[in-house]
Amino acid sequence: MFLVLFDVDGTLVDSQHMIVAAMTAAFEAERRPVPERDAVLGVVGLSLVEAMEALVPGIEPAAARSLAEAYKAAFQGLRQAAVRQEPLYPGALDAIRQIGARPDVVLGIATGKSRRGVRSIIDLHGLEGRFATIQTADDHPSKPHPSMILTALAETGVAPERAVILGDSAYDMDMAAAAGIHAVGVSWGYQDPASLAARGAHRVLERFDEAYPVLSNLFGWSDHA
Template sequence: MSLRYDLVIFDCDGTLVDSLDGIVRSANLSLAEAGGVSPLSHACIAAVVGLSLHEAMAVLMPEASEARRDQAVAAYKSHYQRLADGGELTTPLFPGVRATLDALRRQGVTLAVATGKSLRGLERTLREQSLEGYFMVRMTSDHAPSKPHPSMIEQILAATGHAPERTLMVGDTVFDLDMGRNAGVRTAAVTFGCHGREELAGSRPDHWLERMPDLLPVVGVADSDAAGALS
C-alpha cells in the first residue's frame, strides 16, 4: 500500500489532547475577571476553541472594548498557568494518539502541528505528553493569523517542502477544516473533539475519523503498523 499523504498536520486541543475542561475553567475565570461575564457553558466555549485567544475573546465578549478583551486574554493565560502549575488541569491524549503518531513516523510521514495555542502553551502540552520530538514544524498563534487563515499551513508547506495535494490537515473544528481548504490541502475531521459532526459537515471534510487510529488507512499506512495503534 503506497502512502496517500506525505505530510500530516494536526490541531492540538480537541484533536491530540482532551483539554476542554481546562479551557472552559480558565475562560470563565478570565471572562468574570475582565468583563463581568457570567459563566458560559462548555458548548459555548467549545465553539471558539481553535481560534487565537484574541479572536476567541472577540466572540465571547462582543460588546467589550479592545482593552477589556486584552485584559481577558492576559487573565486567561494567568489562570491557565496557575491551574496547570497547581496540578488542577489534566490534558490527556485521546485514545490511540501516541500509537498512531508512532505508526506514521515509522512509515516516514512528516508530522506537524498548527494550533491556536501560544508557542509556550503548545510546548508545555507536548512536554507533558512526551511528544517533543514528534513534529517537524510547530505553528502557533505566535507565528501567524488566527485560523481559518491559511498562513499556518502555508508556512508548514514552505518549511517542509511538501506539496499541498500530498498534505492532510487533521482537526476537530470548522476553523481547522476551513484553514486546510483555504490552503489547498485535504482535510480530516475528528468527531471526538469540540465541534459536532453536523457543524463539521458544513466544512466538507475529505475524511472522517471516529477515533485517531482511523487516520492510518486514510494515509495509507500498512496493516502491520496500524495494528499497534488500535489500543
C-alpha cells in the same frame, strides 16, 4: 514527502476542563458574565483575542486583549497548581507513531495554542522530536487564516496536494481549504462532526485507529513507502 498536521485541543488532547476553568476564571477576574460551556468550547481553535471577540460580540479590542491575558494567567495558574487535565485522546500516541514511522511522512502541529502551551503538551506526553514543524497562535493570524499551513508547507517543502490536517473544528476545515490542502475531521472534539463534513472534510474519524487507513487511502500509500 507528505505532511500530516494535527490540531491540538480537541484533536490530540482533551483539554476542555482546563479551558472552561480558565475561561471562567478570566471572565470573573474581568467582572464579566461567564459564557456557557458550549459557547466556550465552540470557540476552541480560534486564537485568544478572536475567541473573546466571538464570546462577547461588540467587545472593544482593548477589553478583548485584557480578557485574553486573564485567560493566559488563569491557565498557567492551573498548570502550576498541578491541575493537569490535558490527556491525550485514546489512540493518539499510537497514531502519531504509526503515521510518523513512514519515511515519506513528516508530522506537524497547527494550533490556536501558544508556543508555551504546545511545549507543555509535548513535555507532558513525551512527544519531543515527533513534529518537524510547529505553528502556533503566537506567530500567525487566527484560524481559519491559512498562514499556519502555508508556513508549515514552506518549512517542510511539501506540496499542498500532499498535505493534510486532522482537526475537530470548522476552523481547521476552512483553514485547510484556504491553503489548498486536504482535511480530515475527528468526531471526538468540541464541534458537531456533521459540520466538519459540510466544510469539506475528506472523512470524519470515529477513532484514532482509523487515521492511518484513511490517510493511506487518501494519498495512495502502499504498505512500503
